[in-house]
Amino acid sequence: MQIPVVRNVLEANEKMAAHVRARLNDRGILALNLISSPGAGKTTLLERTLTDLASRFNMAVIEGDLQTDNDARRVAATGAQAVQINTEGGCHLDSNLVLSALEKINLEGLDILFIENVGNLVCPVEFDCGEDAKVAILSVAEGDDKPEKYPLLFHLAKAMIINKIDLLPYLDFDVQKACGFARRLNPDLSTFEVSCRTGQNLDLWYAWLEKMQADKKSGSALRT
Secondary structure (H helix, E strand, O other): OOOOOOHHHHHHHHHHHHHHHHHHHOOEEEEEEEEEOOOOOOOHHHHHHHHHOOOOOEEEEEEEEOOOOOOHHHOOOOOOOOEEEEOOOOOOHHHHHHHHHHHEEEEEEOEEEEEEOOOOOOOHHOOOOOOOEEEEEEEHOOOOOOOHHHHHHHHOOEEEEEEEEEHHHHHOOOHHHHHHHHHHHOOOEEEEEOOOOOOOOOOHHHHHHHHHHHHHHHOOOOOO
Protein backbone atom coordinates (compact mmCIF):
# COMPACT_ATOMS: atom_id res chain seq x y z
CA MET A 1 0.00 0.00 0.00
CA GLN A 2 1.33 3.42 -0.94
CA ILE A 3 1.21 5.99 1.84
CA PRO A 4 0.79 9.58 0.65
CA VAL A 5 3.34 11.94 2.16
CA VAL A 6 2.20 15.50 2.73
CA ARG A 7 5.21 17.73 2.46
CA ASN A 8 3.83 19.58 4.77
CA VAL A 9 3.92 22.26 7.25
CA LEU A 10 6.82 24.16 5.69
CA GLU A 11 5.27 24.02 2.23
CA ALA A 12 1.96 25.37 3.53
CA ASN A 13 3.80 28.06 5.46
CA GLU A 14 5.68 29.17 2.35
CA LYS A 15 2.41 29.64 0.46
CA MET A 16 1.02 31.79 3.26
CA ALA A 17 4.30 33.72 3.46
CA ALA A 18 3.84 34.66 -0.19
CA HIS A 19 0.50 36.26 0.72
CA VAL A 20 2.12 38.22 3.56
CA ARG A 21 4.96 39.35 1.32
CA ALA A 22 2.65 40.43 -1.49
CA ARG A 23 0.51 42.45 0.90
CA LEU A 24 3.52 44.27 2.32
CA ASN A 25 5.17 44.71 -1.07
CA ASP A 26 2.07 46.45 -2.40
CA ARG A 27 2.59 49.17 0.19
CA GLY A 28 6.40 49.26 0.11
CA ILE A 29 6.63 48.15 3.76
CA LEU A 30 9.99 46.79 4.87
CA ALA A 31 9.53 43.67 7.05
CA LEU A 32 12.32 42.45 9.32
CA ASN A 33 12.24 39.21 11.31
CA LEU A 34 14.30 39.59 14.51
CA ILE A 35 15.63 36.25 15.79
CA SER A 36 17.66 35.62 18.93
CA SER A 37 17.91 33.59 22.11
CA PRO A 38 15.78 34.76 25.04
CA GLY A 39 17.41 37.71 26.78
CA ALA A 40 19.67 38.82 23.92
CA GLY A 41 17.99 42.22 23.88
CA LYS A 42 15.50 42.16 20.99
CA THR A 43 12.89 44.18 22.83
CA THR A 44 15.37 46.72 24.19
CA LEU A 45 16.77 47.16 20.69
CA LEU A 46 13.25 47.78 19.43
CA GLU A 47 12.53 50.29 22.20
CA ARG A 48 15.62 52.30 21.25
CA THR A 49 14.98 52.01 17.52
CA LEU A 50 11.31 52.95 17.71
CA THR A 51 12.10 55.93 19.95
CA ASP A 52 15.14 57.23 18.09
CA LEU A 53 13.64 56.87 14.60
CA ALA A 54 10.08 57.95 15.45
CA SER A 55 10.43 61.20 13.52
CA ARG A 56 11.75 59.44 10.41
CA PHE A 57 9.63 56.32 10.06
CA ASN A 58 6.15 55.02 10.79
CA MET A 59 6.86 51.66 12.42
CA ALA A 60 4.91 48.73 13.86
CA VAL A 61 5.82 45.57 15.77
CA ILE A 62 4.42 42.05 15.87
CA GLU A 63 5.52 40.51 19.16
CA GLY A 64 5.87 36.74 19.54
CA ASP A 65 6.02 35.12 22.97
CA LEU A 66 4.79 31.95 24.62
CA GLN A 67 2.88 33.93 27.25
CA THR A 68 2.17 37.52 28.44
CA ASP A 69 1.97 40.81 26.57
CA ASN A 70 4.90 42.32 28.49
CA ASP A 71 7.04 43.05 25.43
CA ALA A 72 4.14 44.40 23.39
CA ARG A 73 3.38 46.85 26.20
CA ARG A 74 6.99 47.98 26.23
CA VAL A 75 7.14 48.71 22.52
CA ALA A 76 3.65 50.27 22.48
CA ALA A 77 4.88 52.73 25.13
CA THR A 78 7.13 54.23 22.43
CA GLY A 79 4.05 55.20 20.43
CA ALA A 80 4.43 52.48 17.80
CA GLN A 81 1.65 50.09 16.85
CA ALA A 82 2.11 46.72 18.56
CA VAL A 83 0.29 43.40 18.27
CA GLN A 84 0.99 40.51 20.62
CA ILE A 85 0.93 36.88 19.48
CA ASN A 86 1.01 34.29 22.26
CA THR A 87 1.98 30.91 20.86
CA GLU A 88 0.93 29.02 24.03
CA GLY A 89 4.02 26.83 23.93
CA GLY A 90 4.86 27.09 20.22
CA CYS A 91 8.55 27.78 19.68
CA HIS A 92 8.23 30.12 16.68
CA LEU A 93 5.96 32.40 14.70
CA ASP A 94 4.75 31.42 11.25
CA SER A 95 3.28 33.23 8.28
CA ASN A 96 -0.31 32.36 9.18
CA LEU A 97 0.09 33.99 12.59
CA VAL A 98 1.71 37.04 11.01
CA LEU A 99 -1.05 37.33 8.42
CA SER A 100 -3.65 37.29 11.19
CA ALA A 101 -1.73 39.95 13.11
CA LEU A 102 -1.64 42.21 10.05
CA GLU A 103 -5.42 42.50 10.31
CA LYS A 104 -4.90 44.41 13.56
CA ILE A 105 -2.29 46.83 12.17
CA ASN A 106 -3.02 49.99 10.21
CA LEU A 107 -0.77 49.53 7.19
CA GLU A 108 -1.57 52.92 5.69
CA GLY A 109 1.66 54.91 5.55
CA LEU A 110 3.63 52.25 7.40
CA ASP A 111 7.36 52.17 6.59
CA ILE A 112 8.81 49.32 8.65
CA LEU A 113 7.27 46.24 10.26
CA PHE A 114 9.39 44.47 12.87
CA ILE A 115 8.54 40.86 13.67
CA GLU A 116 10.02 39.99 17.06
CA ASN A 117 10.07 36.22 16.95
CA VAL A 118 9.92 33.85 19.91
CA GLY A 119 13.30 33.56 21.64
CA ASN A 120 14.88 30.57 19.90
CA LEU A 121 17.77 30.13 17.45
CA VAL A 122 16.44 27.01 15.72
CA CYS A 123 12.74 26.81 14.84
CA PRO A 124 12.10 30.46 13.87
CA VAL A 125 14.84 30.26 11.24
CA GLU A 126 13.02 27.60 9.22
CA PHE A 127 9.67 29.39 9.02
CA ASP A 128 9.39 32.22 6.51
CA CYS A 129 7.13 34.91 7.94
CA GLY A 130 6.99 36.96 4.74
CA GLU A 131 9.92 39.16 5.77
CA ASP A 132 12.41 40.91 3.54
CA ALA A 133 15.28 40.00 5.84
CA LYS A 134 16.14 38.05 8.94
CA VAL A 135 18.19 39.89 11.58
CA ALA A 136 20.24 37.72 13.95
CA ILE A 137 20.80 39.18 17.41
CA LEU A 138 23.17 37.83 20.03
CA SER A 139 24.55 39.32 23.22
CA VAL A 140 28.10 39.15 24.46
CA ALA A 141 26.85 37.31 27.54
CA GLU A 142 25.93 34.30 25.40
CA GLY A 143 29.37 33.37 24.12
CA ASP A 144 31.14 34.01 20.83
CA ASP A 145 30.43 30.57 19.37
CA LYS A 146 26.74 31.14 18.61
CA PRO A 147 27.30 31.44 14.82
CA GLU A 148 29.23 28.16 14.91
CA LYS A 149 26.56 26.34 16.91
CA TYR A 150 23.55 27.72 15.00
CA PRO A 151 24.85 28.23 11.46
CA LEU A 152 21.55 28.30 9.55
CA LEU A 153 20.41 31.56 11.12
CA PHE A 154 23.66 33.34 10.35
CA HIS A 155 23.77 31.89 6.85
CA LEU A 156 20.29 33.22 6.04
CA ALA A 157 20.37 36.53 7.93
CA LYS A 158 21.13 39.82 6.19
CA ALA A 159 22.36 41.44 9.39
CA MET A 160 23.86 40.35 12.69
CA ILE A 161 23.72 42.53 15.79
CA ILE A 162 26.09 41.83 18.68
CA ASN A 163 24.38 43.50 21.62
CA LYS A 164 25.47 44.54 25.13
CA ILE A 165 29.03 45.43 24.13
CA ASP A 166 29.19 47.66 27.22
CA LEU A 167 29.72 44.37 29.10
CA LEU A 168 32.78 43.33 27.05
CA PRO A 169 35.29 44.37 29.76
CA TYR A 170 33.71 41.84 32.11
CA LEU A 171 33.31 38.86 29.75
CA ASP A 172 35.47 36.56 27.64
CA PHE A 173 33.70 37.31 24.36
CA ASP A 174 35.82 37.55 21.22
CA VAL A 175 33.99 39.86 18.80
CA GLN A 176 36.35 39.10 15.92
CA LYS A 177 35.87 35.37 16.39
CA ALA A 178 32.07 35.68 16.32
CA CYS A 179 32.08 37.98 13.30
CA GLY A 180 34.69 35.92 11.49
CA PHE A 181 32.74 32.68 11.72
CA ALA A 182 29.47 34.40 10.78
CA ARG A 183 31.07 35.94 7.69
CA ARG A 184 32.49 32.60 6.64
CA LEU A 185 28.91 31.36 6.60
CA ASN A 186 27.64 34.51 4.93
CA PRO A 187 30.21 36.85 3.31
CA ASP A 188 27.54 39.48 2.62
CA LEU A 189 26.37 39.67 6.24
CA SER A 190 26.17 43.18 7.70
CA THR A 191 27.39 43.21 11.30
CA PHE A 192 26.80 45.74 14.06
CA GLU A 193 28.36 45.82 17.52
CA VAL A 194 26.03 47.87 19.71
CA SER A 195 24.99 48.73 23.23
CA CYS A 196 21.34 49.54 23.65
CA ARG A 197 22.11 50.76 27.16
CA THR A 198 24.67 53.39 26.11
CA GLY A 199 23.56 53.88 22.50
CA GLN A 200 27.02 52.98 21.17
CA ASN A 201 27.01 52.30 17.41
CA LEU A 202 23.23 52.34 17.11
CA ASP A 203 23.65 54.99 14.43
CA LEU A 204 25.21 52.35 12.18
CA TRP A 205 22.19 50.06 12.67
CA TYR A 206 19.88 52.99 11.93
CA ALA A 207 21.77 53.81 8.74
CA TRP A 208 21.34 50.21 7.59
CA LEU A 209 17.61 50.41 8.31
CA GLU A 210 17.31 53.62 6.34
CA LYS A 211 19.03 52.06 3.33
CA MET A 212 16.91 48.91 3.51
CA GLN A 213 13.73 50.95 3.77
CA ALA A 214 14.75 53.21 0.87
CA ASP A 215 15.55 50.15 -1.25
CA LYS A 216 12.16 48.65 -0.41
CA LYS A 217 10.33 51.84 -1.32
CA SER A 218 12.15 51.88 -4.64
CA GLY A 219 11.25 48.25 -5.24
CA SER A 220 14.81 46.89 -5.07
CA ALA A 221 14.90 45.27 -1.60
CA LEU A 222 16.10 41.67 -1.76
CA ARG A 223 13.79 38.91 -0.56
CA THR A 224 14.79 36.13 1.80
